[in-house]
Amino acid sequence: GENVEQHPSTLSVQEGDSAVIxxxxxxxxxxYFPWYKQELGKRPQLIIDIRSNVGEKKDQRIAxxxxxxxxxxxxxxxxxxxxxxxxxFCAANPSKAAGNKLTFGGGTRVLVxx
Amino acid sequence: xxxxxxxPRNRITKTGKRIxxxxxxxKGHDRMYWYRQDPGLGLRLIYYxxxxxxxxxxxxxxxxxxxxxAQAKFSLSLESAIxxxxxxxxxxxxxxxxxxxxxxxxxxxxxxxx
Numbered sequence: 001g002e003n004v005e006q007h008p009s010t011l012s013v014q015e016g017d018s019a020v021i022x023x024x025x026x027x028x029x030x031x032y033f034p035w036y037k038q039e040l041g042k043r044p045q046l047i048i049d050i051r052s053n054v055g056e057k058k059d060q061r062i063a064x065x066x067x068x069x070x071x072x073x074x075x076x077x078x079x080x081x082x083x084x085x086x087x088x089f090c091a092a093n094p095s096k097a098a099g100n101k102l103t104f105g106g107g108t109r110v111l112v113x114x
Numbered sequence: 115x116x117x118x119x120x121x122p123r124n125r126i127t128k129t130g131k132r133i134x135x136x137x138x139x140x141k142g143h144d145r146m147y148w149y150r151q152d153p154g155l156g157l158r159l160i161y162y163x164x165x166x167x168x169x170x171x172x173x174x175x176x177x178x179x180x181x182x183x184a185q186a187k188f189s190l191s192l193e194s195a196i197x198x199x200x201x202x203x204x205x206x207x208x209x210x211x212x213x214x215x216x217x218x219x220x221x222x223x224x225x226x227x228x
Contacts (some may be wrong), residue, residue, distance in 0.1 A: 001173065009154065032215055043204065043219040044157065089156055093215070101147075101172075102217065104156040 002027040002094040006105025013080050014113055021108045023090035024072040032093035033066060033073045034102070039086045047088075048075070080112045117141045120205050120220040128228050133192045135223050137205030144209050146188040147217065148172075148180060151202040160203075163188055195227040 003026040013019045025033075034049035050057045050064045050073065057064050061080075066073040077084055087109050091102040118139045127133050137146065145164050149157040149172075159172030161180040169180060177199060181189045192199055205220040 004156075006156070034216070043221050045219070046216045049215070091157075101159065101162060103173075104149075104158070106154055106156040 002030060002092055002103040004090060004092050004103050004105040006090050006108055008108060010109045012111045012113060015080060015082060017080055019077040019080055019110055021075045021088055022072060023105050025092040027094045028071060030092040030094055034091050035064060035075050036089045037086045044089060082112050082114055085110060085112045118205060118207055118218050118220040120223050122223060124224045126226045127195050129196055131195050133195050135190045135203055137188045137220055139186050139207045141207055141218060143207035145207060147206040148190045149204045151204060197227045200225060200227045
């Protein structure tokens with residue numbers, strides 16, 4: 001089945017700096033790659049997603065890039081703010097046949113220091 | 115997201131006890147999922163259901179069972195709880211028919227097995 005690796009597991013950045021989280025996946029048929037943010041004590045919530053027919057997608061300070069050849073995708077957060085402190089999860093949808101079944105990475109705990 | 119609710123929110127039980135966690139949704143979604151979250155391991159899929167008559171095992175289904183009583187309700191049971199089932203459990207829903215692959219998570223149930 002699909003395997004998703006996420007790095008780093010923890011990331012500490014100074015407020016205003018950029019943060020980058022990287023994920024690799026194993027199933028070349030995967031076609032949907034969402035990112036979820038989980039604040040302390042809260043539920044995961046989708047912040048951005050990308051499909052395999054697109055190389056990059058931006059939403060204000062957040063961007064996701066996808067390299068299908070290398071089977072990796074990354075989350076970029078620019079001008080980090082204290083409210084960006086959270087755990088971030090990447091995920092991959094193994095294949096069309098799997099419907100919405102997602103495989104998640106292990107998560108990255110991001111701490112933005114004021 | 116108040117449209118996906120879980121009960122109980124916290125539960126402490128003893129080894130060998132039968133436990134049921136319940137999930138309800140008012141989003142009208144056809145797909146429902148149960149995940150467990152452990153530190154450093156991300157979200158791992160236990161079971162998922164694409165409609166009332168459809169039940170599928172996820173990557174870690176051993177020791178768990180589910181019931182899809184109605185489109186809006188999906189229950190997770192631990193027939194005989196053991197300490198390594200101590201975790202945070204999330205229910206999620208989705209419905210691609212509504213134009214999105216986003217999964218919406220419930221608030222979580224923190225289960226402790228002594």
